[in-house]
Every structure is written in C-alpha cells, then in structure tokens.
Amino acid sequence: TTLTPSKVKMPKNKRQRRSDPSVASSSAPYSLVGARAASQSSANNNNVSKSAASANLIAPNTSLGQHFLKNPAVVTAIVAKAAIKPTDSVLEIGPGTGNMTVPLLQQSKHVVAIEYDARMIREVLKRVEGTSEERKLKIIQGDAIKTRFPFFDVCVANVPYQISSALVFKLLSHRPMFRCAVMMFQEEFALRLTARPGEALYCRLSVNTQL
Secondary structure (H helix, E strand, O other): OOOOHOOOOOOHHHHHHHHHHHHHHHHHHHHHHHHHHHHHHHHHHHHHHHHHHHHOOOOOOOOOOOOOOOHHHHHHHHHHHHHOOOOOOOEEEEEOOOOOOOHHHOOOOOOEEEOOOOOHHHHHHHOOOOOOOHEEEEEOOOOOOOOOOOOEEEEEEEOOHHHHHHHHHHHHHHHOOOOOEEEHHHHHHHHHHHHHOOOOOOOOHHHHHHH
C-alpha cells in the first residue's frame, strides 16, 4: 500500500524536539555568556590602556639625561651606604619622582633637593603632602651645576650622565667639607672614576676623586 504524504506521521519524540522551545533556545545561554565575556574583556582592555596611559604621564626627559630609580633594593642600598644620622642635613641632586627622597627624609633632620624639572617637583611634593616628612623637605628648582649649594652633611644623587663630570668637580671644590657623597653613575663614567694609573680610562677625574 502506498501512503500519501498527508498520511505520514512524524514520531512523537521528533515532534517534541522540534516543537519544544527549550531545544531551540538551548544555545542562547552560551551566546549570552560569550557576549558578557567579550564585553568584560573589552572593559578590561580599556582599563589596562588607561593604566598604561596614566603610567606614561610622567616619563623621563631624555634630553636632560633623566632616568628614574625604581628598584627599591638599589634605593635601600644607597641610603644604607650614606649612613645618615638623625641630625644630618642631606643634599639630594635630582630627586625625580621621590623614590629615594622619602627614605632620606625618614632618616635625616631634613633634605634639600635640587631639581630642574617642574614636573618632578610636583611629584615629590605630592609624595610627602600631609605626612610628617613634609616639613623636613625643601626643594630648590634650578640647574644643580649653577645653583649655590647649601650646607649639608651628606650628598645623595642619582646623577644624569650629562652633568656627571661637572657635578663631581663641583662637589670636590665645595666648602665647608661634607662627610660623604653616595652617587649613582652610568657604568662608563664610574669606570673612569675608579681607573688606576696605567689603565686606559685613567684621567684627571680619576686622580682628583682618588686623592
């Protein structure tokens, strides 16, 4: 017997699957989750971009030879080498964003910082605003080579390469004499400072600093 199309009946289970709305929308929750995940990912990317942009607002001025001292271990080592006493007056050349200024303030009587860049001055002042160290800090805006140094017991500096030689000679001629200076230089310059007689880098700078 031949059955006409009108007499062909679909099995009940297939009819239920086709008519059951839950089957048709079963992928919807996954689509929704995917959309939410994509939205969250986009938001996270935007936050990262904003953070990166914020971090780049204060960047070293390479024309001035600026380089920020960010390693806390190096900061701690420099401050420790300076052996600062609670009665000491400290001169800091080029405080930058204040990473070394704060621990210097915590250990000394007061700090005089000489900074050329107005952006850095604002950053340092913000670091100590509202703290007990604020009254112990004095900032002089200007060129460290041309600025008259105040009295100080200890000099601490993360020195821009361009003024390294001039700053060393200025400190050597400074009176009254100070107790010590702990400074961070570019390796090439440091090798000239410590060169021994007969070595290729031995020069007038080596002689003066080793007297």
